[in-house]
Amino acid sequence: xxxxxxxxxxxxxxxxxxxxxxxxxxxxxxxxxxxxxxxxxxxxxxxxxxxxxxxxxxxxxxxxxxxxxxxxxxxxxxxxxxxxxxxxxxxxxxxxxxxxxxxxxxxxxxxxxxxxxxxxxxxxxxxxxxxxxxxxxxxxxxxxxxxxxxxxxxxxxxxxxxxxxxxxxxxxxxxxxxxxxxxxxxxxxxxxxxxxxxxxxxxxxxxxxxxxxxxxxxxxxxxxxxxxxxxxxxxxxxxxxxxxxxxxxxxxxxxxxxxxxxxxxxxxxxxxxxxxxxxxxxxxxxxxxxxxxxxxxxxxxxxxxxxxxxxxxx
Ligand code: XMP
Numbered sequence: 001x002x003x004x005x006x007x008x009x010x011x012x013x014x015x016x017x018x019x020x021x022x023x024x025x026x027x028x029x030x031x032x033x034x035x036x037x038x039x040x041x042x043x044x045x046x047x048x049x050x051x052x053x054x055x056x057x058x059x060x061x062x063x064x065x066x067x068x069x070x071x072x073x074x075x076x077x078x079x080x081x082x083x084x085x086x087x088x089x090x091x092x093x094x095x096x097x098x099x100x101x102x103x104x105x106x107x108x109x110x111x112x113x114x115x116x117x118x119x120x121x122x123x124x125x126x127x128x129x130x131x132x133x134x135x136x137x138x139x140x141x142x143x144x145x146x147x148x149x150x151x152x153x154x155x156x157x158x159x160x161x162x163x164x165x166x167x168x169x170x171x172x173x174x175x176x177x178x179x180x181x182x183x184x185x186x187x188x189x190x191x192x193x194x195x196x197x198x199x200x201x202x203x204x205x206x207x208x209x210x211x212x213x214x215x216x217x218x219x220x221x222x223x224x225x226x227x228x229x230x231x232x233x234x235x236x237x238x239x240x241x242x243x244x245x246x247x248x249x250x251x252x253x254x255x256x257x258x259x260x261x262x263x264x265x266x267x268x269x270x271x272x273x274x275x276x277x278x279x280x281x282x283x284x285x286x287x288x289x290x291x292x293x294x295x296x297x298x299x300x301x302x303x304x305x306x307x308x309x310x311x312x313x314x
Contacts, residue, residue: 003170003173003174003176003177004177006166006170006173006174007038007174007177007178010038010162010163010166010174011038011041011042011162013160013162014038014039014042014043014123014160014162015042015043017121017158017160018039018042018043018046018121018123018160020046020119020120020121021046021048021117021118021119021120021121022039022043022046022047022048022119022120022121022122022123022160023047023048023049023050023110023113023114023117023119023121023122023123023157024036024039024047024048024049024050024122024123024124024125025050025051025052025106025110025124026049026050026051026065026069026076027051027052027057027065027188027190027192028051028057028061028064028065028068029125029187029188029190030168030171030172030175030180030187031125031126031127031163031171032124032125033068033125033175033180034125034163034171034174034175034178034180035123035124035125035161035162035163036049036074036123036125037072037074037178037180038162038174038178039123039160039162040074047123048077048113048117048119049069049074049075049076049077050076050077050078050079050110050113051065051066051069051076051077051078051079052079052081052106052109052110053078053079053080053081053082054081054082054085054102054106054192055081055082055083055085055086055203055206056082056085056102056191056192056193056194056201056206057192057193058188058192058193058210058213058214058217059210059211059213059214062078066078068181071181072180077113079109079113081105081109082203084105084108084109085102085105085194086201086202086203088101088102088104088105089101089102089194089201091200092201093198093199093200093241095195095198095314098191098194098195098201098314099191099195102190102191102192102194103191110122110157111156111157114156114157119157120157120158121157121158121159121160122157122158122159122160123160123161123162124159124160124161125161125163126161126163126164127163127164127166127167127168127171128164128165128166128167129167129168129267129268129269131164132269167267167269168187168266168267168268169266169267186217186233186234186235186236187233187234187268189312193206193209193210193213194206195312195313195314196209196213196236196237196238196239196312196313196314197209197238197239198238198239198240198241198313198314199240199241200241205239205256208239208256208258208292208295208296209237209238209239209258211291211292212237212239212258212288212292212296213236213237215237215284215287215288215291216235216236216237216260216262216284216288217235217236219280219283219284219287220232220235220262220276220280220284223276223277223280228277228279228280229274229275229276229277229280230264230274232262232263232264232274232276233263233264233265233266233268233271234261234262234263234265234268234271234311235260235261235262235263235274236260236261236262237258237259237260237261237288238258238259238261238312238313238314239256239257239258239296240256240257240258240259240313241256242256242257242298243255243256243257244257244297244298245297246297246298247297248293248294248297253294253297255294255295255296255297255298256295256296256297256298257296257298257299257300258288258292258296258298258299258300259299259300259301259302259313260276260281260284260285260299260300260301260302261273261302261311261312261313262274262276263306263311265306265311268311270305270306270307271305271306271311272305272306273302273303273304273305276301281301284299285299
């Protein structure tokens with residue numbers, strides 16, 4: 001279907017589905033941003049956009065999101081809920097439990113906002129792979145994406161999902177058509193860096209992962225710009241709960257492990273690992289271990305396709 005027709009379909013669904021105050025969580029990611037811009041077009045001031053600072057976002061991300069919405073002329077309220085998220089993740093290491101805890105906290109934060117504005121509807125940027133992979137059809141549960149699996153059953157909001165039948169590439173086309181600046185950003189999971197911090201999710205470990213992700217993103221972007229490799233579809237770092245002995249100067253250090261992940265994909269449903277040149281990986285590895293001295297002393301590269309792996313580590 002043509003992109004214009006997809007937009008019309010989504011606008012129709014929104015204006016048919018919403019007849020009162022609505023609220024949307026904008027993470028700055030492409031899916032929620034597209035959903036917010038479409039909903040704003042469909043229902044105007046009935047829509048309240050909220051950015052929840054979970055403490056699990058990438059470096060500089062909160063400021064970028066605020067600026068992006070300012071530039072689009074859409075009002076956005078920023079709620080700092082990081083303490084609540086770290087509290088709900090305290091001692092949780094099972095990936096599905098993490099997703100459920102984050103999803104639930106998200107909705108609870110929202111309920112507070114909902115009460116403030118009297119919202120009846122919750123607009124979500126759920127796309128097809130989110131619910132297909134969450135066991136929405138006949139398939140087995142692969143993982144419960146936070147905007148699907150974490151929704152408590154007692155939620156007092158009607159959910160509107162204008163992108164539910166669309167795939168990532170279609171959402172990207174819509175974003176380009178609507179001139180949304182985040183359309184060129186790489187995808188980022190709803191539960192944020194919690195997905196990329198294996199084991200305990202503490203503020204310190206999230207910060208380690210955040211810094212490593214930034215180094216990987218900058219290093220690969222620079223290499224692609226200088227023609228050393230193609231820009232992958234998605235590229236990031238994950239922090240593994242694996243400690244090994246390393247050496248810093250004369251001292252032996254028991255540090256953690258960062259894995260670099262870079263993949264090519266069309267829609268995230270399947271992916272191939274990107275053959276990033278060793279020289280590029282080597283520079284990134286050195287920058288990570290220098291910057292995170294004492295915390296990370298080993299960097300490894302993931303050469304698994306999806307399937308059998310997934311794109312994220314969690
Ligand atoms: P996986 O790890 O399942 O990821 O191969 C496929 C794509 O989906 C992104 N991803 C998510 N996106 N909410 C999202 O909106 C989520 O909970 C979520 N989990 C993974 C992932 O980054 C990749 O692009």
